[in-house]
Amino acid sequence: MPAKRGNDQLESSTPRGRVWRVRDFQRLWAAQSISETGTQIGQLAVPLLAMGALDATATELGFLSGARMLPFLLLALPAGALLDRIRRRPVLVVSDVCRALLLASVPVAYALDALTFAQLYIAVLLVGAFTVAFDVAYQSYLPTLVRREDLADANAKLTASASAAELAGPAAAGVLTGALGAAATVLLDALSFLASGLFCRAIRHREPAPESTAGAPRSLRKEVGEGLGFVLRQRVLRAVAGSAALLNLGSSMLTVLVMLYMVRELHHSSTTVGVVFSLGGAGLVVGALCASRVIDRLGYGRAITLGAVLCAAGLAVMPFASPGLSLPFLAGGQLLFGFGVPLFNIAQVTLRQALTPDRLRGRMNASMRFVIWSAIAVGGPVAGLLAEAMGTRGAIVVAAAVGALAWLPLVVSPVPALRELPQEPEPA
Numbered sequence: 001m002p003a004k005r006g007n008d009q010l011e012s013s014t015p016r017g018r019v020w021r022v023r024d025f026q027r028l029w030a031a032q033s034i035s036e037t038g039t040q041i042g043q044l045a046v047p048l049l050a051m052g053a054l055d056a057t058a059t060e061l062g063f064l065s066g067a068r069m070l071p072f073l074l075l076a077l078p079a080g081a082l083l084d085r086i087r088r089r090p091v092l093v094v095s096d097v098c099r100a101l102l103l104a105s106v107p108v109a110y111a112l113d114a115l116t117f118a119q120l121y122i123a124v125l126l127v128g129a130f131t132v133a134f135d136v137a138y139q140s141y142l143p144t145l146v147r148r149e150d151l152a153d154a155n156a157k158l159t160a161s162a163s164a165a166e167l168a169g170p171a172a173a174g175v176l177t178g179a180l181g182a183a184a185t186v187l188l189d190a191l192s193f194l195a196s197g198l199f200c201r202a203i204r205h206r207e208p209a210p211e212s213t214a215g216a217p218r219s220l221r222k223e224v225g226e227g228l229g230f231v232l233r234q235r236v237l238r239a240v241a242g243s244a245a246l247l248n249l250g251s252s253m254l255t256v257l258v259m260l261y262m263v264r265e266l267h268h269s270s271t272t273v274g275v276v277f278s279l280g281g282a283g284l285v286v287g288a289l290c291a292s293r294v295i296d297r298l299g300y301g302r303a304i305t306l307g308a309v310l311c312a313a314g315l316a317v318m319p320f321a322s323p324g325l326s327l328p329f330l331a332g333g334q335l336l337f338g339f340g341v342p343l344f345n346i347a348q349v350t351l352r353q354a355l356t357p358d359r360l361r362g363r364m365n366a367s368m369r370f371v372i373w374s375a376i377a378v379g380g381p382v383a384g385l386l387a388e389a390m391g392t393r394g395a396i397v398v399a400a401a402v403g404a405l406a407w408l409p410l411v412v413s414p415v416p417a418l419r420e421l422p423q424e425p426e427p428a
Contacts, residue, residue: 159291250379311340315399
């Protein structure tokens with residue numbers, strides 16, 4: 001059996017609990033770290049470019065934010081089924097190269113004085129599509145690179161690097177935008193994806209071949225339904241998806257609204273905006289460093305629940321920001337939210353990887369992403385429309401209230417009682 005040979009090879013070459021000795025994990029970690037840093041820079045630089053070069057309104061910014069996540073709504077489920085049929089490393093490489101080319105087209109168009117909203121929307125939408133493929137592939141690929149008992153440690157390290165990117169990225173974006181301009185800053189994001197693709201291509205692990213159906217016809221609809229059904233039948237996965245969706249809906253709305261509020265109503269500079277968003281990254285770094293110890297002490301279920309409560313509390317602080325006193329509340333909310341995210345994510349991603357058999361892992365990850373990340377696709381446009389209808393501060397209150405409810409799906413589920421990972425995946 002190919003999967004058995006792959007696991008045996010892993011057993012003999014991977015010391016328990018020492019993922020840093022796995023060179024292919026190092027390459028995956030490096031790829032993710034570089035691309036995450038570039039992404040954080042680009043996520044601030046693109047809307048700043050839209051506001052500066054194209055005089056974007058709140059609604060236009062909201063739809064621009066939604067375009068980045070819309071592919072998770074439209075493509076995540078079929079992508080998961082397709083990725084369970086093929087090896088995943090080539091998908092990582094192709095996705096990175098395509099994202100680099102798409103983002104590079106934006107500063108080129110700007111330099112030629114040909115940049116339009118249509119191009120921005122299309123580029124952001126297609127980058128989102130390749131991000132769907134990359135994210136589903138990498139989360140499904142990781143368990144083939146490290147031992148089962150090392151998954152939490154591997155996820156913690158990947159989360160720590162993503163957290164460091166969220167700390168450094170927005171501040172760097174603010175400084176770079178002020179010094180070089182938003183278009184040149186977007187170009188740096190494109191180059192980061194190219195570097196990530198080179199590291200992914202350098203991975204040498206021989207991935208087990210997907211299970212064969214011996215020539216039988218395969219129904220994409222049936223395979224999608226099998227993955228989505230697995231998630232919906234599992235009370236743990238269902239509760240985690242509901243909690244994460246509420247957090248993402250509230251936080252995606254606030255990302256658009258807080259940036260708009262700081263620039264248009266409080267008249268803060270791009271550097272100040274970047275620093276405030278970077279404080280969320282500081283919380284992420286501290287949370288990622290503490291996550292393994294928190295999971296060991298509290299167990300997986302309570303760590304997930306604690307992370308959701310901290311995130312919800314951070315979002316609830318945001319509406320207290322006023323023209324007279326804004327930065328302490330915005331900075332404090334970002335820090336608290338950032339600290340809770342890695343506690344929640346490291347524990348829940350590890351738990352769901354352990355719960356799921358390998359043949360369903362792509363579809364499970366895609367189904368979870370469909371539910372969780374689709375909320376972000378909705379959040380941006382809703383935020384923009386609310387800001388136009390009731391003002392930016394009123395919309396911030398609504399967004400914070402949505403995110404503050406994120407702990408409810410967890411406390412009425414079996415999640416808080418879970419301490420250890422299951423010994424075997426759940427039956428499909």
